[in-house]
Amino acid sequence: MESFVINGGQRLKGDVFINGAKNAGVAVIPATVMSSGVCVIDNLPNIEDITSLIEAMRDIGAKCSFRDEHSIIIDSRSINNYIAIGEPVRKIRASYYLIGALLGRFKKAEVALPGGCNFGNRPIDQHIKGFKALGAEVMIENGIVKAHAKELIGANIYLDVVSVGATINIMLAATFAEGQTVIENAAKEPHIIDTANLLNMMGANIKGAGTDVIRITGVKELKGVEYTIIPDQIEAGTYMIAAAITGGDVTVKNIIPKHMDPLTAKLSEMHCSIFEGDDFIRVVGNSELISTNIKTSAYPGFPTDLQPQMTALLSIAKGTGVITENVWENRFQYIDELKRLGCQVTVEGKVAVIEGGAKLTGSKVNATDLRAGAALVIAALAAHGRTEIGNIRFIDRGYESIEKKLASLGANIVRIGEGSTSENISFMKKTV
Numbered sequence: 001m002e003s004f005v006i007n008g009g010q011r012l013k014g015d016v017f018i019n020g021a022k023n024a025g026v027a028v029i030p031a032t033v034m035s036s037g038v039c040v041i042d043n044l045p046n047i048e049d050i051t052s053l054i055e056a057m058r059d060i061g062a063k064c065s066f067r068d069e070h071s072i073i074i075d076s077r078s079i080n081n082y083i084a085i086g087e088p089v090r091k092i093r094a095s096y097y098l099i100g101a102l103l104g105r106f107k108k109a110e111v112a113l114p115g116g117c118n119f120g121n122r123p124i125d126q127h128i129k130g131f132k133a134l135g136a137e138v139m140i141e142n143g144i145v146k147a148h149a150k151e152l153i154g155a156n157i158y159l160d161v162v163s164v165g166a167t168i169n170i171m172l173a174a175t176f177a178e179g180q181t182v183i184e185n186a187a188k189e190p191h192i193i194d195t196a197n198l199l200n201m202m203g204a205n206i207k208g209a210g211t212d213v214i215r216i217t218g219v220k221e222l223k224g225v226e227y228t229i230i231p232d233q234i235e236a237g238t239y240m241i242a243a244a245i246t247g248g249d250v251t252v253k254n255i256i257p258k259h260m261d262p263l264t265a266k267l268s269e270m271h272c273s274i275f276e277g278d279d280f281i282r283v284v285g286n287s288e289l290i291s292t293n294i295k296t297s298a299y300p301g302f303p304t305d306l307q308p309q310m311t312a313l314l315s316i317a318k319g320t321g322v323i324t325e326n327v328w329e330n331r332f333q334y335i336d337e338l339k340r341l342g343c344q345v346t347v348e349g350k351v352a353v354i355e356g357g358a359k360l361t362g363s364k365v366n367a368t369d370l371r372a373g374a375a376l377v378i379a380a381l382a383a384h385g386r387t388e389i390g391n392i393r394f395i396d397r398g399y400e401s402i403e404k405k406l407a408s409l410g411a412n413i414v415r416i417g418e419g420s421t422s423e424n425i426s427f428m429k430k431t432v
């Protein structure tokens, strides 16, 4: 098992390029299942979740080949299997999009219940409600979601909770349903618009993505296209917060600044200086950061996926910050690890109270999930001394080359393999 070793205290400075969005990539790839042509997806991040999904696609018969590190050619015409229950499907959350895509294409799908980060109960009842409204019979047997329909017929579907996954999954299945489907109380995240844009380019008829009412008129066929996915707002936000915690001066490039509004507002409240261009944001930290309060919610609210990173930042700010987690029932499991670095946080239910002004010090910690791992990296960058972060496979699920990007900004960070010792780390430092 690999770890990151970080010697904190370096001020980050420079430019960092942001990869394509993980949560768009993991929706767009399953969408290609429905194409009767060959699709090329560009700007894909080179991360574990995408690798797992591509394995899952190959398992059902898709021909996938990389044109380069960030561009994949997917030929779904060879898919001959509506059953996706292998190990790669079980590893990631977004494999649930295979249900909507296979159901749309074959009118039947059998997909293993998804894995992903453990934030407590992660139901998929709204996905199932949508598939049933379209005419499918859906049951869960031995950890496998089985959906079968004689035909899919458009329907009005009101989501009881604003769900990214349910919105995209229903959109996928409804693309091949007879007549019109209306999704009300739909989620509005940028990756929902991105998936709808891809489907429309392929020949779908989807209107209203990005608003809370999406109208899908069913079509008979989708063609092959070349599509470039949007930049990753969560990766961008992670580097912006890393800049802030180190009092740095970092320009985050290749992004859509509008997607970052909830974070730029909070960093400004904390007295960071923010400069926006067409496709970049420059964050200049401040030695006197002021605390703030955050309530996570669906887009355009503050993203829950930046909540752990903000806990790390609030720990060194002046004053007390309060974070209310409104999306996931149990997303503070990482706090005990952050406390090992000196963060002073108390959690009660959905609320974390962060006492600012902590003097962070290096320690040995473990990532408990993807964004929790990012929070530990951020805290370690500001901590005095050496931090070793274990379980970094979680971080690799969603961040491409995080240690290389941070090192290029001036961080002292190395990846070490199992069996590496303090001695050979100092050797590595001497020889690089």
Ligand code: UD1
Pocket (backbone or CB within 6 Å): 023, 026, 093, 094, 121, 122, 123, 124, 125, 126, 127, 128, 161, 162, 163, 164, 165, 166, 187, 298, 304, 305, 327, 328, 329
């Ligand atoms: C997606 C993101 C994840 C992010 C989350 C919220 C992907 C692959 N993952 O997850 O990183 O944290 O959005 O922005 O895009 N819910 C139900 N029933 C359902 C579905 C969801 O009650 O059928 C609830 C969930 O328990 C949660 C809330 O709705 O409280 C939001 O979940 P949802 O938006 O569906 O999250 P995901 O799509 O799984």
